[in-house]
Amino acid sequence: MTKLYKHWRDYPVSDWRWPDFSPQEIACRGTGRLMVVPEAMDKLQALRSKLGAPMIVNSAYRSPEHNRAVGGARASKHMEGIAFDVRMDNHDPDTYIAAALSVGFKGIGTYPKQNFVHVDARPMRASWGKPFARRRATPKFAPEEPREADTVAKDGQAKATLAGLGGAVAASGGVVTGVGGLDPVAQYIVVAGFVVTGVALVYLFRKRLARLARLAE
Template sequence: MSFYQHWRNLPAKAWRWPNFSPAEIACRGTGKITINEDALDRLQELRVMLGKPMIVNSAYRSPEHNKAVGGAKASQHLNGCAFDISMANHDPASFIAMARKAGFKGIGTYPRSNFVHIDTGPARVWGDPFPARASSFAPDQPPAREHLAESRSLKGGGAAGIATVGAAGVEVAQNVLAETQSAILPLVPYLDTLRWVFIAVALTGIAVAIHARIDDWKSGQR
């Protein structure tokens, strides 16, 4: 184990647990930190097994801070091998099962404060049981369409937008030609026809976009 008077004094190369930071593990009251490599290895392993963030309420405690918060005199927090983890984003039963697989033997449950204590000390269990929850946390689902470019709504809307801009451009060109280029006035009627072609394309694109959105809604993909 290694000890530092403040977590900011910890050399960057001495930290090798990617999902946690020294500030998370350090004493909340003093900033002091004890690096218990075995415990941190198990904590990192548990994080990988869970596949989701772990909110660390408390990890290492300096003796003075442990006394101030009413911790046990022989608390495993003093050894840097105990962690209080919030259950805000975990199902307690699943979390505890995974923690045991990762090698944590001390398990304390605190449903009123919504956290679970885990440590690598002697095997023991204490605390009140968590009340049954309506359901466990469901895994995040990927969006229906990973690539926005595949959306028919986007394609239809894009076609409508481009055609609208094109129609506006033709109208501007028509006005400029009519006012400044009398030599090519015979071309103006053709530009007028082209503008209506763009408008027709724009309306078609809008119709495609509306149809695609309705279809998406019906399919439950939006």
């Protein structure tokens, strides 16, 4: 049963059964009035569920005065509350139109320059407008690519190498703490040994990283 409300805020929230849309989205942009045709809204919700992606509604119900103000057709289906203009920012137009027809929309209008598609629930099939240039749908977020098992293993090897070097450096630090009690010659010998050890560790570390880099290619 079609219902008309003076303002979309007057619609009982508990009666709204289309979870992916709101009364404000469907209301007249110029006056705030809301006409709800359940059969048309059911088709709109079915289309949203079939697509599995958000729909940006440019225009749904229009009051007669607002329809005149925006240059709408004299017999526009928007004034009957059964038409919806949806932007194609995140949809492939061909896929969108096929889905709209499959859920029962009969009227299809394409507006590539304005980047939206009009659908309505008229009883007979009708179509108009120019075709969109062929393109692929643009997802909102790019899916995260799965990591390869060997990449995970290589990361583990690198972490193990770093941990080993860290342990060696820590151990060296503990020995250096006790050097202060030795005579100058002994201190020189110990420090020189640490320098040689440090250079060797750096060389081994760089060699290990180079090997891991070759494995990753």
